[in-house]
Amino acid sequence: MSKILIRAMVLPMTGPDVFYPQGEITIVDDRILSVGERGSAPSGFVPDRILDLPNDVLMPGLINTHTHAAMTLLRSYADDLPLMPWLNEKVWPFEEKLTDEDIYWGTALALCEMIRSGTTTMLDMYASMDQVAEAVLKAGTRAVLSRGLIGNGPNGEQAFQESIDLVERYHGAGKGRVKIMFGPHAPYTCSGEYLQKVKAEADRLSVGIHIHVAETRDEINIIQEKFGKTPVQWLDELGLFGGHVVAAHCVHLTPEDMEILARKHVCVAHNAESNMKLNSGTAPIIELQGKGVIVGLGTDGASSNNNLDLFGEMRSAAFQQKLRVSSTALPAYEVLKMATVGGAQTLGLEDVGILAPGFKADLITLDMDQPHFYPRFSIPSHLVYSAHAGDVRTVMVDGIFLMEERKILTMDVKKVCQEAETRAKRISTELSC
């Protein structure tokens, strides 16, 4: 049995007024035993280890609700291009060259970056998901994984079968750290029939669905032309909604679409930076939240963002809504909720996202003894508007330290970086020949 006590400024994300400037948290094995002021540990609790970080803020680990982790291999390969040439001439040819091993190392690179920037859980959509699962198990993070399903593509059936295998092999792996969802790519890359088959199988296996919805104006036009409906209406009529569904992006929505999402309890993964960088648009986050829709934050893949830093994503999400609506939109604490408890709800994880007794010990600390964190009027403001990835000092998942003093303990970061560099360069060389 492992017993850990950490002293720090504790922001448990259990309510806007709950903050322990001189706090402590106790952890037994993978779960939190107590959270409170200094001295609040249960009497008789004898820790194996005490970590004193009085100038750090300790908070729940961040949750990335939409990414394509292995696409770190394409980071900075093709930026500032129009969407279709970017996909046709750069992204897709590159991805066709990826081997299973490449995807393992690309995911490992993503996980190194995520740990360093305080992300403890991701919802991923990609191929070769066994490799992704193995990388997650090695890194020690938490993840919900979905095999991307291009129903209209040549591998639609094979990928569908892989999704079923993935559930059987990895749903609940790593003492529950890994979960699986089905990942039909988007309404314009899967037929109605295919989507219904996916939904039936997901229901049969009791797992959720992760899908891109209403990301670009082009998608809206395609679905409107084909079916005379919006993507949300089309998916709703197909019966895709109702269970646990994470809809990524949701940039272009009608008021009726928002009603449907709210009524059907669809959760939204909001990707502010990707939506800006690719000129997709500004998602109506304030309106969605106003209707009671759960919204989490995502970075999207490193090919479009280009980093996996949820601190930057929080800031951008706030800025984008403030620009569109008003300076009072998405206040700091609300954005923090989206990146923590909102992310957990989006992913259907009931025991992460806040720091409370009985919850999983998924937490991070940030070094607040730095110029950009003074004066200390508001910790939530600092975390959203001033913090950056480099401020994260400690990362724990399931009661295990994954990073201390900015040093990752579960992976050989140097090797991961070198493998990623070599493999990405191999592919770009092949493509330029």
Add this chain to the structure above:
Amino acid sequence: MSKILIRAMVLPMTGPDVFYPQGEITIVDDRILSVGERGSAPSGFVPDRILDLPNDVLMPGLINTHTHAAMTLLRSYADDLPLMPWLNEKVWPFEEKLTDEDIYWGTALALCEMIRSGTTTMLDMYASMDQVAEAVLKAGTRAVLSRGLIGNGPNGEQAFQESIDLVERYHGAGKGRVKIMFGPHAPYTCSGEYLQKVKAEADRLSVGIHIHVAETRDEINIIQEKFGKTPVQWLDELGLFGGHVVAAHCVHLTPEDMEILARKHVCVAHNAESNMKLNSGTAPIIELQGKGVIVGLGTDGASSNNNLDLFGEMRSAAFQQKLRVSSTALPAYEVLKMATVGGAQTLGLEDVGILAPGFKADLITLDMDQPHFYPRFSIPSHLVYSAHAGDVRTVMVDGIFLMEERKILTMDVKKVCQEAETRAKRISTELSC
């Protein structure tokens, strides 16, 4: 005489194709002697010191073209509020309590943050500018300073006189590191007569003018109602333009306004994050650059941003224009130019902003041996889309190291942070009584 040689990946910002993956730079006293591939140092050059940073990118120091440095003291004091209550109930009452010493320590805090995030030069506008100048001289950075002039306020005449004194006392101080401009606050806080008096005096003393222009819709309405013109037209008719003028914000411009700015060689300080966070709007940067207007980047004060990190500002500037125009708008190298050579041009500094023989040795290095900088397809993309303040390892201004291995050498950072904390809390306590 000091002779330094640094080996690194060198991005001199002298052209989009100029990059030395295995480069070196030599520095004699305050100036660059040579820049090029490894082994390019002039024969016979014997350095006193060699710095080997093969995994760092070495580039020009960043230039912040609009800030109110001492407002770090208000960081996180009042966020997510509507503009007028924010100013009336929070910012202005706080500022009224600031002593000269408070402004010294608030500026020192800003300078610590700037050095840590790779900013070597700022254009500042505030009060008690002697204190600001002294903090800059102590920190070792470069700065252009302007006493903010609220012509319509009770201290309009006194501040005008202070501006003249400031020129006499500090223009050219610190071996030219400090320069002075006049800082009439905005067209809606200064009368036409006052602005003309400022312009005449600035001309007489051969210094430039730094002014907020067309920041908010309210400002446009006020000037339209009063004078039947846009702020740019009004300032142009008053004769304010023509010499060296830095116009901060320029969010709301007509095509004619842009023509005037281009014709009169007015430089624009673009503050993407402040403009988003305060719901000011999106400045037409692409159009301004299309007309040949020089644009630099600014963070604005930490009360509105809330950090002074130009890496974040670069990313936000790119994202904001891409969101408004297209995914191809403001490509990475163009954004880097705005933060370096464009900033130097905006501030009228002819020997900083690029790394070239004869230029001042104002440079920074970033540790690129980190997961978020792999693979290395494009260094400019990495610097704009992946980098954060915490990646900066080394800072040099005028040939002097201000920071090495992330340790600031010119200031007692702990004391600065404590002074800022104590002083800011004193004021907030006074105000809440």
